[in-house]
Amino acid sequence: MKAIDRAEVQQKINSFAEADVYLHLETTNGAYATHNDESFFSAGAYIRNALIRYEHGKIVGDGPFRVGLKLEIGWVYGEGLTHFEIDDQGRLLLAGLDFTGKLAVALQISPSPFE
Amino acid sequence: MEKERHVLVIFPHPDDEAFGVSGTIALNIENGTPVTYACLTLGEMGRNLGNPPFATRESLPKIRRQELVDAANALGIQDLRMLGLRDKTVEFEDDEELTGKISAFIDELNPSLIITFYPGYSVHPDHEATGRAVVRAVERIAPEERPKLHCVAFSNNSLAELGEPEIINDVTAVEDKKIAAIKAHRSQTESMVATWAEKMQSQDPAMLTWIRKERFWPYKWKR
Ligand SMILES: [Zn+2]
Numbered sequence: 001m002k003a004i005d006r007a008e009v010q011q012k013i014n015s016f017a018e019a020d021v022y023l024h025l026e027t028t029n030g031a032y033a034t035h036n037d038e039s040f041f042s043a044g045a046y047i048r049n050a051l052i053r054y055e056h057g058k059i060v061g062d063g064p065f066r067v068g069l070k071l072e073i074g075w076v077y078g079e080g081l082t083h084f085e086i087d088d089q090g091r092l093l094l095a096g097l098d099f100t101g102k103l104a105v106a107l108q109i110s111p112s113p114f115e
Numbered sequence: 116m117e118k119e120r121h122v123l124v125i126f127p128h129p130d131d132e133a134f135g136v137s138g139t140i141a142l143n144i145e146n147g148t149p150v151t152y153a154c155l156t157l158g159e160m161g162r163n164l165g166n167p168p169f170a171t172r173e174s175l176p177k178i179r180r181q182e183l184v185d186a187a188n189a190l191g192i193q194d195l196r197m198l199g200l201r202d203k204t205v206e207f208e209d210d211e212e213l214t215g216k217i218s219a220f221i222d223e224l225n226p227s228l229i230i231t232f233y234p235g236y237s238v239h240p241d242h243e244a245t246g247r248a249v250v251r252a253v254e255r256i257a258p259e260e261r262p263k264l265h266c267v268a269f270s271n272n273s274l275a276e277l278g279e280p281e282i283i284n285d286v287t288a289v290e291d292k293k294i295a296a297i298k299a300h301r302s303q304t305e306s307m308v309a310t311w312a313e314k315m316q317s318q319d320p321a322m323l324t325w326i327r328k329e330r331f332w333p334y335k336w337k338r
Contacts, residue, residue, distance in 0.1 A: 001168040024172065030162050031203075031239045035271065046160075046203075085171055093171045100306075101166035108172060 001083040001095060004065055009084050012092045013057040013067070016109050023050040024108040025078060046106075049113050052076065064096055067107055078107035116284055119148045123226035123262075125217065125249050127155040127205050127241035129183035130300040135267045136230055137190055137296040138286025139329050144191040145289065151194040151224055153217075154183060155245060160202040163303060170302060178302050186299035190292055196220075206244035210251070213244075217252035226262045229253060233266030233332055236273040250334060258336065265331035273332075280330035287327045294326070 026046035033042040054076065057069040069076040080096035087093060089112065096105035108114070122143050126132055132140065132152060140150050157176040164170050170178050180197070187195045198216065200208060221229070232246035246266065253264050268277055286293060297304050314322040 001164070001171055026160075026172070028160070028162060031241075035238045038271070083168055087171065087173065091173070093173060095164065095168070095172060097164055097166045097168060099166065101164060101168065102162040103164050103172065104162075106172045114173065 001085040001093065004059070004063060004082060004084045004094070006059055006065065008086075009059045009065075009067075009092070009094065012086055013059060013069075013109070016092070016111070017054060017056050019111070020051060020053050022110045022113050023052050023076060024048045024106060024110075024114050025050070025076065026103075026106040027078075028103065028105075030102070067094060076107075078105055080105045081107060116142060116146075118146055119143055120227040121224050122148055122150045123220060123224055123229045124150065124152045125155075125220070125229065125231045125245060126152075127200070127239075127245045128158045128161075128202065129154055129156075129179045129186070130158065130303045131232075131242070133186060133293075133297045133300055133304070135269070135329055137186070138289050138293040138327070139230070139284045139331075140192065141190045141289035141292040141296075142284065142286055149194065150190075150192050151196065151220070151226070152187060152192050153196045153198060153220055155198045155200045155205055156202040156241065157183070157197065158202050158303075161303060163306075165302075175302065179300075182300045182302060186296040189295040189299050203241060205241040205248075208244070210248070213248040214251045214255075217248055218255065221252060221256070221262070228263045228265060230265050230267070230331070233268035233273070233277065233334065236266075236268035236270045236277060236332075238270050253334075254336070261336075264334040266334050267330075268332050277332050277335075280332050282331040282333065284329045284331070285327060286329055290326060 028044040029042055033040045054069040054071050059065050059067050065081045066079040081094045082097050083095045085093045091110040094107045098104050143150050158179045159176045231249040232242040234243055234246035237243055253261055298308055
């Protein structure tokens, strides 16, 4: 992964519009957050291989970036995105890494199911 | 340390064995005792990807699988089993099915000692679910026939509630293998290991104790 190139990511988002795609969406602060700091309220969520179809999508911001995908009857949203890769399977992998290199958010779109 | 017939180690994540148990594993192997390590997931949801990143969410499991193999080799583990569950989902698996998988290992290997996490005292939901499943499987064996069950506990309340660990293994003799196993899980441990050099240089006593003394609580059976 490298630092997000907004134009390249936007182009890839456009290429998946109006098609059935698989989504991995995740936010996390780690399972040890409360163990390390008992005053910390730990929360996170992920969904893997949600089958979606979006009308259009956008990447916005100056970094960290936000991504929104407009579905026929809903939305997909992610913020705090810093890095990306278009991998050898044509998937768009977006991640938000904190200053120590720990994943805080992931938003990934694939034409085929994630394994 | 007692001589064992076979040791079965069951943890959910690659690297769970490294910090608290790898010295005990290496000592058993040097004693000629076969050790089986059953690792339930590949730590797919690990957070450390580096900045600049060395991995993606999708490549991390492949990296951690190799690290697990490297760590097992460093310790001399001949029998490494990967169960193919997914990180952070162990507690949502069907309890009976998971118990059955562990019972099958016990039936096949007839271990004299099983090592896992102490349910209630191991922080991560996957650790807890793994410990519970192992306890359920061993509980089904008649008390006089049960293998020993030694648990790792590290939650903040473990000393207060479980008391001092009953078993403390001095693993100084296999310290190098232990450090090699920790280093093998590079994606997880590299930044931590980087902070060691100075402490090792000065023979920092807290650091040496942390590496050399492995602590276990035998599971307290209700019956
Ligand atoms: Zn773990």
